[in-house]
Amino acid sequence: MKKIETMKEFVSFFKDTTVWSLSGGLVYQIYLCILAALMVLGVYAYFVQINVGLAATNMSDIVSWGFYIANFTFLVGVAAAAVMIILPSYIFKDKDLHKVVIIGEVVAIGALVMCLMFVFVDLGAPWNAWHMMPIIGLFNWPTSLLTWDVLVLNGYLVLNLLVPAYILYCHYYHRKPNEKLYLPLVFISIFWAFGIHLVTAFLYQGLPARPFWNNPLMGPRFLASAFAAGPALIIVVLVIIQTTTSFRVEEQVFNKIRRISVVAAIINLIMLFSEVFKEFYLPTHHSQPAIYLYFGLKGHTALVPWIWTAIVMNVIGTLTMAFNPGKNNPKVLVPACMLLFLGIWIEKGIGLIVPGLVPSPLGEVVDYAPSWVEVSITLGILALGIFVVSVLLKPALMIEQRYEAEQGQ
Amino acid sequence: MDPRKNKICQKPDKQNCQHNRQRDRREFLKGAARVAAFGGAAMLTGCSGTLGSKEELSLRWKEYFKKHYRLMTPEEKDETVQRLERLAKIRNGVNIQMSSAAPIDGVLFGYAFNVTRCEGYMECVAACVKENNLDRKSDMQYIRIFEMEHGQMSPEVGNAKFFHKVPVEDHFYMGVQCYHCQNAPCVKACPTKATWQEPDGIVVVDYDWCIGCRYCIAACPYYGRRFNWNDPVVPKQDMTKKQHYLGNRMRGRGQMEKCTFCVQRSRSGRLPACVEACPTGARVFGNLLDPDSEIRFVLKHKKVFRWKEDLGTDPKFWYFVD
Numbered sequence: 001m002k003k004i005e006t007m008k009e010f011v012s013f014f015k016d017t018t019v020w021s022l023s024g025g026l027v028y029q030i031y032l033c034i035l036a037a038l039m040v041l042g043v044y045a046y047f048v049q050i051n052v053g054l055a056a057t058n059m060s061d062i063v064s065w066g067f068y069i070a071n072f073t074f075l076v077g078v079a080a081a082a083v084m085i086i087l088p089s090y091i092f093k094d095k096d097l098h099k100v101v102i103i104g105e106v107v108a109i110g111a112l113v114m115c116l117m118f119v120f121v122d123l124g125a126p127w128n129a130w131h132m133m134p135i136i137g138l139f140n141w142p143t144s145l146l147t148w149d150v151l152v153l154n155g156y157l158v159l160n161l162l163v164p165a166y167i168l169y170c171h172y173y174h175r176k177p178n179e180k181l182y183l184p185l186v187f188i189s190i191f192w193a194f195g196i197h198l199v200t201a202f203l204y205q206g207l208p209a210r211p212f213w214n215n216p217l218m219g220p221r222f223l224a225s226a227f228a229a230g231p232a233l234i235i236v237v238l239v240i241i242q243t244t245t246s247f248r249v250e251e252q253v254f255n256k257i258r259r260i261s262v263v264a265a266i267i268n269l270i271m272l273f274s275e276v277f278k279e280f281y282l283p284t285h286h287s288q289p290a291i292y293l294y295f296g297l298k299g300h301t302a303l304v305p306w307i308w309t310a311i312v313m314n315v316i317g318t319l320t321m322a323f324n325p326g327k328n329n330p331k332v333l334v335p336a337c338m339l340l341f342l343g344i345w346i347e348k349g350i351g352l353i354v355p356g357l358v359p360s361p362l363g364e365v366v367d368y369a370p371s372w373v374e375v376s377i378t379l380g381i382l383a384l385g386i387f388v389v390s391v392l393l394k395p396a397l398m399i400e401q402r403y404e405a406e407q408g409q
Numbered sequence: 410m411d412p413r414k415n416k417i418c419q420k421p422d423k424q425n426c427q428h429n430r431q432r433d434r435r436e437f438l439k440g441a442a443r444v445a446a447f448g449g450a451a452m453l454t455g456c457s458g459t460l461g462s463k464e465e466l467s468l469r470w471k472e473y474f475k476k477h478y479r480l481m482t483p484e485e486k487d488e489t490v491q492r493l494e495r496l497a498k499i500r501n502g503v504n505i506q507m508s509s510a511a512p513i514d515g516v517l518f519g520y521a522f523n524v525t526r527c528e529g530y531m532e533c534v535a536a537c538v539k540e541n542n543l544d545r546k547s548d549m550q551y552i553r554i555f556e557m558e559h560g561q562m563s564p565e566v567g568n569a570k571f572f573h574k575v576p577v578e579d580h581f582y583m584g585v586q587c588y589h590c591q592n593a594p595c596v597k598a599c600p601t602k603a604t605w606q607e608p609d610g611i612v613v614v615d616y617d618w619c620i621g622c623r624y625c626i627a628a629c630p631y632y633g634r635r636f637n638w639n640d641p642v643v644p645k646q647d648m649t650k651k652q653h654y655l656g657n658r659m660r661g662r663g664q665m666e667k668c669t670f671c672v673q674r675s676r677s678g679r680l681p682a683c684v685e686a687c688p689t690g691a692r693v694f695g696n697l698l699d700p701d702s703e704i705r706f707v708l709k710h711k712k713v714f715r716w717k718e719d720l721g722t723d724p725k726f727w728y729f730v731d
Contacts, residue, residue: 008662053620055547055639064636066624077582124621124636124663131477131601131618138477138602138618146600161647209594209630284566361564362553362585362633 004178013172014189020395027244031391034121035383042380045373046121054124062360067370067378070349072118074214075231075339075385076200077110077222077348079156083228084260089188096252102396103241104166104234110389112157112326117381132227145203159189175317186332199224204356211286212293213356221271222348227264229344232255234338239330241379254328263280265318265340271323272311272347289355292365302367307351313343412511418458453539467498468492469503477602478615478654490654497659503645509654510676512575512609518670518725519697522584524562525731526691529554529575529582529698536686539672540649541657551668552586552683560729563716586683587612587633587668588716588724595625595634604665610697610725611670613655621663630720634667697725 022032049056060065085104089097120126131137132150141147163182170177201222204213238249279290291297296304315397317340326332359365370378433626437583460588475481475489486509496630516719534552543549555567557580564585576582589612596612603618604625626634639660652658671681674692679685684692695704707713 053637053639055662057638059638061626061635064623114610119622122622124623124638124665125619125661126621126663127473128620131620138480140600140602143597144600144624146598146622149667150600161570203624204627207594207628208596209628235702357627359565361630362555363563363567364569 003190006292008172009017013169016172017395017399020398021391027399029059029404032387035387036392038383039380039387042377042383045222045376045380049121049377050126050372053178056371058368058369058374059369060366062364062366063354063357063368065357066351066368067350067374068118068122070353071378071381072115072122073200073352074345074349075115075118076153076225077344078230078233078299079111079153079320080109080193080223081234082160084227084231084264085257086186086193087236089121090183091190094249094256097256099400100234100238100253102164102168102400103237103393105160105163106389106392106396107237108160109392110385112153113158113384113388114381115153116157117384118378121377121381133191145199145206145313148199149203152192152199154376156189156192159185159192163189164396168399172399174403174406191290194223197226204352207401209361210289210356211244212289213352215275217271217275221268221275224264224268224271225344225348226263228268228318229341229348230260231264232341235261235337236334236341236403239334241397242330247401251328254330254333258328260325261323262318263338265314265321268344269314269318272314286321288359288363292358293351293355298365300365300367302369303351305314306346310343310346310351313339314347317341317343321393328409417449447607452629462499465496466566468496468499471497472617473632475617477618479602479605485599487656493654493658501645503648503650505648505650505658506679507652507654507658508673510672512607513612513676515696515698517697518589518675519611519695519704519708519727520589520670520725521693521704521711521713521727521729522570523691523693523731524581524583524728527554527582527584527687528689528690528691529556529571529577529580530689532686533683533692536682539647540674540682541669542641542643542649542652542659544636544637544660545647546639546642547637549635549641552584553632555583555585556580557583562714583728585631585716586726588631588722588726589668589670590724592721592723594628594630594720594722598628600624605673608654609676611655611672611675612667613669613672614665615655616658616660616664616666616669619664621665623665625665630717630722631724634665635716637662637664680710 010253026057045056057066085101088094089101106186123129130149132139134141139147141151163185165179168183198219201219204210205215208214224248235254238254238257241247242249276290276294279287283291288297292300293307295301316339317336317402320332320336321340324333354368358368427481430730434604462721472489472492476485489577490507490509494505494507531554534550534554537543537552538545541551543551543711553569555564555569556571556575556577557564557567558578561582562583564583567583571577586690589606589610591610592604593598593606593612599605600622601620604612604614605622606612615618621636623636626636637660641660642659648659649657650674653676656669656672656673671679671683674680686693693703695702697704697708699705707729708727711731713727715727717722
């Protein structure tokens with residue numbers, strides 16, 4: 001009998017959350033339709049890519065990884081950054097941040113979905129993806145860093161799904177979640193968050209063939225830039241939620257997240273300066289990729305405007321967030337967060353992947369810009385990520401609000 | 410490249426498929442088979458009427474679910490070889506003879522390149538393309554010859570895109586290809602063990618096991634690997650019919666490939682195509698474990714060096730000067 005009861009509970013939970021996530025005003029419906037249209041565009045472009053092969057992209061034997069892997073690398077950071085909200089709220093019992101921790105977790109889920117999609121669309125033979133599955137395929141673990149990445153990303157996704165789902169489920173039924181059940185998982189997920197980004201850095205860092213990547217600062221810098229860009233994104237998401245829903249976020253929350261982001265952004269800039277110093281004080285043969293990135297090489301300058309734009313955005317964003325002239329006013333804070341976020345996106349995306357591959361090991365220099373297929377698929381995946389975040393957050397916030405109101409009574 | 414311009418790759422719509430034009434049909438089959446691999450049995454059974462012979466379908470089905478080459482028993486290796494021969498006959502009308510010859514005991518292959526002798530004729534490149542059935546559409550080449558000015562000895566400062574009469578005064582030539590490193594970074598990188606080093610020292614790829622992630626290209630410090638960005642095209646009449654499972658058999662799109670020291674030739678006692686084609690005798694190939702071999706003579710009596718020795722990859726490819 002009890003089994004049937006639990007089953008019924010599950011069904012009603014799923015029914016309600018699904019209805020809540022898809023129902024909303026006209027604006028919300030239009031918003032979902034736009035996301036759906038972008039996803040359809042992505043699916044269409046992917047069919048073109050499947051039919052033509054990766055020749056539909058602008059990648060080549062020299063620039064063998066491009067836009068997909070660039071976005072993947074950056075978004076791993078966004079996923080890992082949720083830990084900056086999770087850690088203070090669960091471990092230091094910060095009451096303000098605890099109210100928005102669910103938002104951080106959901107953003108991480110969206111980012112992870114995008115990461116896994118980006119890796120998948122980058123595969124030349126996706127129909128063989130099962131070759132990598134343990135047991136039925138051959139999983140080259142622990143030798144290949146790529147297998148580590150597959151493990152940590154999927155593991156982190158599971159952790160980030162389990163904990164919020166359990167807490168929400170309890171709140172939905174007006175119960176207090178059992179800390180003994182979920183706190184161990186939270187502890188694991190905190191270490192795991194650092195793990196996903198370090199492993200992703202090691203993927204590049206471990207290749208002596210690529211001097212631009214073969215740099216022990218890569219891992220720490222990945223973390224610093226992630227902990228700057230991730231919280232910046234969460235601030236933007238909070239402002240959007242604040243203005244479009246009845247969910248209230250206290251100013252204290254913005255201030256705390258802003259401080260976290262600023263500290264990381266400053267550390268990130270110091271590390272960037274340290275890297276630039278090493279490359280340009282006494283340039284060696286191994287500085288060629290950095291020269292290509294910042295100044296161009298042999299007449300190829302495709303990345304130069306991008307990297308300088310990124311650095312300017314990065315510096316302005318960091319300074320604005322540090323001195324906080326708007327006193328956490330969203331009109332100042334949001335543009336600053338966007339600048340920081342986009343600056344890091346460029347610098348840690350395309351500005352990291354392409355110079356790792358150019359000049360080629362034989363010294364050849366080529367330029368790379370994504371093709372329309374790559375851009376369309378990327379837009380589709382980004383839309384999917386935003387869609388996932390939206391449809392998960394909507395019911396989650398409703399449950400939380402209801403639970404809180406009940407607690408308050 | 411804009412895929413819309415690329416007619417060969419476009420998938421014809423359903424109407425075309427019902428026309429009895431063989432060519433269109435074949436293009437459709439290619440696409441459909443991929444969709445089938447994706448969608449699974451439902452798609453296959455649903456369309457079997459338009460998808461060609463039952464025999465081809467069953468062969469493709471078995472090919473898709475076959476094991477990694479190194480996990481196959483000798484019988485399973487024979488079976489896949491027979492299936493691939495039959496598929497080549499059905500799909501392209503070519504009679505190929507495929508082998509899965511194992512490495513020979515007591516053999517470790519090595520290569521040496523005489524920088525003094527090479528004069529940049531590129532006969533080796535042409536022979537390699539022909540022998541290994543390299544994609545003519547993307548103009549794939551395993552070997553690259555760099556024209557270099559005196560004073561430096563690294564291909565990075567050379568020019569691999571020369572189109573003029575050779576040899577040019579005051580220049581020398583240096584060929585690069587896969588060096589079959591004893592400590593190969595590409596092998597370590599592969600997430601599915603689709604590339605490995607055989608006991609005779611050749612670094613090979615199980616093309617059908619590769620998922621096309623391209624981590625091995627990123628890991629290779631010598632630009633030794635090539636990726637099939639499109640479906641490789643080799644005209645029927647130009648195809649080398651004597652093939653090896655790990656060597657010059659036809660690859661598919663989305664698969665990695667590389668120089669195999671012409672495994673189809675070297676394991677049956679012949680020289681790789683590039684060595685045989687070289688008009689100046691700049692290329693030396695042989696068994697490193699045989700003290701009387703030419704390669705051992707070179708290593709003993711010439712001043713040799715290896716490229717990027719500092720990376721610790723231990724290539725089995727030496728350069729030397731007379």
